[in-house]
Amino acid sequence: MLLPQHHHHREPPRRGGRRPLRGGVAGLASSLAGCLLLGLVATAAMLCLSSPPSRARQHGGSRGIVPAGGSGATPRVTIFSAPRPPPEGSPARQELAARSWLALPWNVSVVLLGAGPESVALAARLGHRVTADAAIDFAFTGTPFFHSMVARAQAAADTDVCVLVDAEIVLLPEIVNALDRFSKVDGDWFLVSLSRNVTDPRYQLADSGSHWVQADGKEVSFTELQEIPAEWSSSEGSDRGLIMAWNNPSSALHAGVLPSFLYGRGAQNWWLAHEVLSSEMRLFFDASSLVLGLYPESISAMQHVMASSKNGRLPSVSWEYGVNHHLAAVYGSYCCRSPARRFPMLHRVVKQSEDYMLSKVDTLVSSDFFISKQGNAHGVDSLRKKQNVSLSGYLHGCSSETSAPDLPYSLSMLLDLVADENGSVVLGVAGKSYRDMLMSWACRLRRLRVTNFLVCALDHETYEFSILQGLPVFRDPLSPTNVSFDDCHFGTKCFQQVTKVKSRIVLEILRLGYNVLLSDVDVYWFGNPMPLLYSLGLATFGAQSDEYNETGPINLPRRLNSGFYFARSDNATIIAMEMIVKHAASSGLSEQPSFYDVLCGENGTNRIGEDRCLEPNTNLTVVFLDRDLFPNGAYKGLWEKRDVRATCKELGCFIIHNNWINKRRKKVHRQxxxxxxxxxxxxxxxLQEWSAQNDGAIPFV
Structure with a gap:
C-alpha cells in the first residue's frame, strides 16, 4: 500500500475536541456506579485546576493551584538538545549548560541530537546520563531539522516528560520543581517559558557539577542564581530562548503537520507553541513568569549573524532563515491574525510562596512586535519595558506573502561543498513525479553516511521541494517542461527527453573537474560502491549491465544501463561523453542506446570479451559491472524474492536497480x-529506528 502524498497546504486550527483527561477506575460493579465515580473524579480534577482559593481571588481572573506532589514517584525527565559547532556555538557555554542540567535535583537524562564530533565528545565527558544520538535528519549544511528533533523526543519510551531546550541555556532547579508539580495534572499538557537573557554569567558550576560557586569558590544558593540581573526579551529571529516541556510524549502535540523547519533559524519554536495552543489538544501552561533558565546575550544577537557552513567554504546560510519564515507562513494558522480567538486551554503560571497558581487566559493580547516578510523584528525595545512576562505578548501574526528562497549557490559552489576527498560526487536527477522516491534515495544515502551527493531538479516544484528537504539541489534551465507525472517510464517520449538531461549534466560536471557517479533515484543502495568504482582507474568507464540472462556475455548490444555509471573527469571520458551527448541529441530514442552505440559500437563492434568494450577514438575502457554486485531489476528475479534484502546480502550487492518494470506506481509499490x-x-x-512508521517492516542494516 502506498504511503499517502504529503500535500503542501495550511492546516486549519482545530476547535474543540479537547483530549479527555487520562485516568480511570478498574473493577466497577456496574455502569451506573462507574458513571457516578467518573463524575466525582472529573469534578475533583476541575476543582483542583480551576477553583480559586481565597488568597488568589484578590488578583482577579480564574485561578487555581497546581496539585502538590503527594507520595507519587518523581517523573522521569529527558532533556533533548542539539549542540552547534563553532563559530555558531560555543563549546564552553554548551558544556556549562549541559552540566547545569545534570546538576538539577533529579536524576534527569540528556540526549544530545547530532552527528558532529562536538556532541559525541561532550557526551563522553559528561558521563552515562548523557547520550549522543545522530539518528535525526539534517540539511546538507549540517543544520538539524526541528521536526525530526521533536519526533525523536516524541518517540522516547523511557521518559514521562520531554524538555526541548537550546544547547546554551542554563536550567535552574525551579524547572524540576515545576515539572514535578505539573506531572500530577491528570491530562496531556504543554509548558513553555521564556529564559532570561544574561550578559554577565558570574557563577560557575563546580567540577562535580553538583553545585554553583563564585569565582572565589564560595557556594552559591539557588535563590542567588535566580537574582542574576537579566532581561527577558527574545525575538522572532532568534527564538532559542524558549524552553518547551510536555508530558505523555506518545500523545500528539498538535493537530497538524510539523513542517521541516531548520533548527535555530527562527520561527520554529513560536510556530510550534502557537499550533499546540490552537489545536486545543493539550492544556497549555505559560510559565514565563518563572525563572527556569538563563541564556547568554550572544544567542539573542544571533538573529543578525548568519552562521558559516559546515566546512567554511560557503559564505552564508542566510537562506535557511528564509526557509523557516516561508514554512511558518504557509503551514498552520501562525500567520493568520485572529484577535477575537479564544483559547480555552491557555493558563498563565504564577508562583506564590511554594504554590504554583494557574490564571485562565482566554485571549491573546495584541501583538508586541511584527515580523515582516523580510524577517525584521520590530518593537523589541518596547518589550523589554514590560513588567508582566507572558508568552501572550510574543504570539503574533506575520506576513503570509512569502515564497521559498532559492539556494544562493552555483553548481560549482555546490560541487565544492559536497565532493569527497577524491573529487567525486553522486548525482541524482528527478522531477516532481519521483520526488518521494528521490527522498527515499537521499535518506538511504544519508543513513550510509554518503554525503557527497547532489540533485538536479527537472522542474521548479522539485527544486523548491528539495530546498525545503535540505538537499543540495540545482535547477537545469534546459529541462523539458512537459514531464508527465505517471507516464514517464522506459519507452515513453517523456522518458526519452528526461534521460538526455542526465548525460548533458554529467558532461558539465566532468568539465568542471569532478568525477561523477550517476545514480537514478530508483536505485537502492545497500552499501557505498564509490571506493570500488574509483579503483577502476583512469580512462575507465564503469556501467551497470542490463542483461537479464544469468549466463553468457553481459556486454551484448544495447545492454549498457545509463541509469548507473561512474565517469572520471579525464580527457578520454570527457571526449567520449561529448560524443554521447551529440549522438543522443540527434536520436529519436533515449540516451541509453547512444551510450552503447558510441562506446561499444553499433552491434557491439568494440566489444572485448564478455564484460568490456574499448572505444577506439579515445581508448576509453568500458567495464560492465558484476551483476551480483550491481544487479538490474530483471537479474535472478531478485525483486520477486521473499526477502530481497537478505538475498542481496548473500550475493554481496552494493545496489539493486528498480527497473524492468513499467509505471511509476508499480515501481514505488514494489520498492x-x-x-x-x-x-x-x-x-x-x-525513517529511523525509532520512527513510529517503522513497524519492523523496514530493517536498518
Missing part, C-alpha cells in the same frame, strides 16, 4: 513492499 524504502512522505522525514 515499498520489499522493505527497501527509507522515507515517510506524510511527515517528510527519513
Amino acid at each position: 515499498m513492499v520489499s522493505g527497501l524504502w527509507d522515507y515517510d512522505p506524510t511527515s517528510r522525514q527519513c
Whole structure:
C-alpha cells in the first residue's frame, strides 16, 4: 500500500475536541456506579485546576493551584538538545549548560541530537546520563531539522516528560520543581517559558557539577542564581530562548503537520507553541513568569549573524532563515491574525510562596512586535519595558506573502561543498513525479553516511521541494517542461527527453573537474560502491549491465544501463561523453542506446570479451559491472524474492536497480513492499529506528 502524498497546504486550527483527561477506575460493579465515580473524579480534577482559593481571588481572573506532589514517584525527565559547532556555538557555554542540567535535583537524562564530533565528545565527558544520538535528519549544511528533533523526543519510551531546550541555556532547579508539580495534572499538557537573557554569567558550576560557586569558590544558593540581573526579551529571529516541556510524549502535540523547519533559524519554536495552543489538544501552561533558565546575550544577537557552513567554504546560510519564515507562513494558522480567538486551554503560571497558581487566559493580547516578510523584528525595545512576562505578548501574526528562497549557490559552489576527498560526487536527477522516491534515495544515502551527493531538479516544484528537504539541489534551465507525472517510464517520449538531461549534466560536471557517479533515484543502495568504482582507474568507464540472462556475455548490444555509471573527469571520458551527448541529441530514442552505440559500437563492434568494450577514438575502457554486485531489476528475479534484502546480502550487492518494470506506481509499490524504502512522505522525514512508521517492516542494516 502506498504511503499517502504529503500535500503542501495550511492546516486549519482545530476547535474543540479537547483530549479527555487520562485516568480511570478498574473493577466497577456496574455502569451506573462507574458513571457516578467518573463524575466525582472529573469534578475533583476541575476543582483542583480551576477553583480559586481565597488568597488568589484578590488578583482577579480564574485561578487555581497546581496539585502538590503527594507520595507519587518523581517523573522521569529527558532533556533533548542539539549542540552547534563553532563559530555558531560555543563549546564552553554548551558544556556549562549541559552540566547545569545534570546538576538539577533529579536524576534527569540528556540526549544530545547530532552527528558532529562536538556532541559525541561532550557526551563522553559528561558521563552515562548523557547520550549522543545522530539518528535525526539534517540539511546538507549540517543544520538539524526541528521536526525530526521533536519526533525523536516524541518517540522516547523511557521518559514521562520531554524538555526541548537550546544547547546554551542554563536550567535552574525551579524547572524540576515545576515539572514535578505539573506531572500530577491528570491530562496531556504543554509548558513553555521564556529564559532570561544574561550578559554577565558570574557563577560557575563546580567540577562535580553538583553545585554553583563564585569565582572565589564560595557556594552559591539557588535563590542567588535566580537574582542574576537579566532581561527577558527574545525575538522572532532568534527564538532559542524558549524552553518547551510536555508530558505523555506518545500523545500528539498538535493537530497538524510539523513542517521541516531548520533548527535555530527562527520561527520554529513560536510556530510550534502557537499550533499546540490552537489545536486545543493539550492544556497549555505559560510559565514565563518563572525563572527556569538563563541564556547568554550572544544567542539573542544571533538573529543578525548568519552562521558559516559546515566546512567554511560557503559564505552564508542566510537562506535557511528564509526557509523557516516561508514554512511558518504557509503551514498552520501562525500567520493568520485572529484577535477575537479564544483559547480555552491557555493558563498563565504564577508562583506564590511554594504554590504554583494557574490564571485562565482566554485571549491573546495584541501583538508586541511584527515580523515582516523580510524577517525584521520590530518593537523589541518596547518589550523589554514590560513588567508582566507572558508568552501572550510574543504570539503574533506575520506576513503570509512569502515564497521559498532559492539556494544562493552555483553548481560549482555546490560541487565544492559536497565532493569527497577524491573529487567525486553522486548525482541524482528527478522531477516532481519521483520526488518521494528521490527522498527515499537521499535518506538511504544519508543513513550510509554518503554525503557527497547532489540533485538536479527537472522542474521548479522539485527544486523548491528539495530546498525545503535540505538537499543540495540545482535547477537545469534546459529541462523539458512537459514531464508527465505517471507516464514517464522506459519507452515513453517523456522518458526519452528526461534521460538526455542526465548525460548533458554529467558532461558539465566532468568539465568542471569532478568525477561523477550517476545514480537514478530508483536505485537502492545497500552499501557505498564509490571506493570500488574509483579503483577502476583512469580512462575507465564503469556501467551497470542490463542483461537479464544469468549466463553468457553481459556486454551484448544495447545492454549498457545509463541509469548507473561512474565517469572520471579525464580527457578520454570527457571526449567520449561529448560524443554521447551529440549522438543522443540527434536520436529519436533515449540516451541509453547512444551510450552503447558510441562506446561499444553499433552491434557491439568494440566489444572485448564478455564484460568490456574499448572505444577506439579515445581508448576509453568500458567495464560492465558484476551483476551480483550491481544487479538490474530483471537479474535472478531478485525483486520477486521473499526477502530481497537478505538475498542481496548473500550475493554481496552494493545496489539493486528498480527497473524492468513499467509505471511509476508499480515501481514505488514494489520498492515499498520489499522493505527497501527509507522515507515517510506524510511527515517528510527519513525513517529511523525509532520512527513510529517503522513497524519492523523496514530493517536498518
